[in-house]
Each structure stands twice: as C-alpha cells, then as structure tokens.
Amino acid sequence: YLGESVEGKDVFIADDIIASGESMLDIGYELKMRGARNIFTCCTFPLFTAGLEKFDKAYNDGIIKAVLGTNLTYRKPELLEREWYYDVDVSKYTAYFIAAINHDKSVSSIIDPMTKIRTLLDKHGIPMGGQQ
Structure with missing residues (x-):
C-alpha cells in the first residue's frame, strides 16, 4: 500500500470480481495493520467461487x-x-442502459455522477458546494 495514512479512517475497497477474495482481503489486512477504522468492500460480481470462509x-x-x-x-x-x-439491486440501472441503447440515445446521463448528486441535493433542499 503506497497511499496516505489511513489511521482512524474508514476505507472503501472496490473490485470487479470476488472469486477467492485474496487480493481484497490482503489489502484489508494491510490497511487494518496501518490503523484503518472500518473497511468496506464492494464488487460488481460477487462470485465467491473459493468459498465464504x-x-x-x-x-x-x-x-x-x-x-x-x-x-x-x-x-x-x-x-x-x-x-x-449486502446485496445491491442494480436492476433499475441495467434497464436504463438497455432503454437508452434501444432508443439509440447516449448513456452519458446514466453514468454522470454529478447529475445524480445534484438531483439528490435538490430533492433535500441542500445547496451544491458554495451555492447559497
């Protein structure tokens, strides 16, 4: 691990697939030794082909x-x-991609995080960074 200090911090580890989980767990153990508080992991395809133990x-x-x-x-x-x-249901977003592709539309609005953040902040009446 070559990043900055993680002491007392919550850390998020993302990967595309968990088969054995070796790489994710190796990082987790290393970060914990360096003082990370909580480690949360996420993956797109949770296969766990080598088991859950x-x-x-x-x-x-x-x-x-x-x-x-x-x-x-x-x-x-x-x-x-x-x-x-924690099982994360992404069916809605998969449907958005299929609909956009079927209608020959850009998927950029689906993958643009700023649009989602702005919508969420507006919904809760929270001004976006520096806006009054």
Missing part, C-alpha cells in the same frame, strides 16, 4: 465491516444469509 474469518476478526455486491450475477443462498453481505 475467508470472509467469515475477516469479518469475525474485525478486518472487514461489510461486503456490498450487485445482483448482476448468481449469488449463492448462503452468501445472501451472511451478516456481513
């Missing part, structure tokens, strides 16, 4: 706080029962 241990040892995974792939029933696992 290593993540169970990491959770029980206080290394990871949670794993968030999308519903874009099959998830084993035992994964969905884990206390540390």
Whole structure:
C-alpha cells in the first residue's frame, strides 16, 4: 500500500470480481495493520467461487465491516444469509442502459455522477458546494 495514512479512517475497497477474495482481503489486512477504522468492500460480481470462509474469518476478526455486491450475477443462498453481505439491486440501472441503447440515445446521463448528486441535493433542499 503506497497511499496516505489511513489511521482512524474508514476505507472503501472496490473490485470487479470476488472469486477467492485474496487480493481484497490482503489489502484489508494491510490497511487494518496501518490503523484503518472500518473497511468496506464492494464488487460488481460477487462470485465467491473459493468459498465464504475467508470472509467469515475477516469479518469475525474485525478486518472487514461489510461486503456490498450487485445482483448482476448468481449469488449463492448462503452468501445472501451472511451478516456481513449486502446485496445491491442494480436492476433499475441495467434497464436504463438497455432503454437508452434501444432508443439509440447516449448513456452519458446514466453514468454522470454529478447529475445524480445534484438531483439528490435538490430533492433535500441542500445547496451544491458554495451555492447559497
């Protein structure tokens, strides 16, 4: 790990796939040794082909706080029962992509985070950075 100090900070680790989880857990253990407070992990495809035991241990040892995974792939029933696992439903966004492509429209508004942030702030009456 070559980044700045993580001491006392919450850390978010993202990856595309969890098969064995080795790389994600290696980073988690290293960050915890460096004083990270809570470690949250996220992946697009939570396959867990090598089993769940290593993540169970990491959770029980206080290394990871949670794993968030999308519903874009099959998830084993035992994964969905884990206390540390949060299933993230992205069906709506998948449908947006399909609709945009079918209508030959740009998907840029779907992937533009500023549009989503601005909409959320407006909904709650919160001015955007520096606006009064």
